[in-house]
């Protein structure tokens with residue numbers, strides 16, 4: 523199911539009217555972070571399940587950048603019931619944010635983001651980082 527008009531408007535506002543991945547200001551599309559399986563979803567995606575991405579980045583999240591998108595929280599595994607547990611990285615801001623159901627993107631430290639990711643995905647997240655050549659903060 524598609525995002526409601528108000529969720530999409532609020533998502534764009536939260537993300538500064540820019541693509542969360544590349545910072546582009548044009549051609550923005552709704553990214554449903556939780557991959558939707560066959561048959562789609564019964565309810566429209568919530569704001570913490572949404573990102574503004576340009577058409578290029580949205581397409582690449584489904585193709586060559588799929589693993590990057592998981593590493594950076596632009597995509598969320600379907601089985602994750604609460605997408606607010608998965609933070610998102612905004613490269614153009616060089617920072618991580620926790621996406622809340624109230625529609626905020628709260629800046630968090632990279633170590634906190636890594637802890638949240640490991641809490642959800644365990645060692646698999648480290649493995650994805652390694653695969654795409656992304657350095658992860660050390661455990662504390």
Ligand SMILES: [Zn+2]
Pocket residue numbers: 541542543544545546575576577578579580
């Ligand atoms: Zn983009």
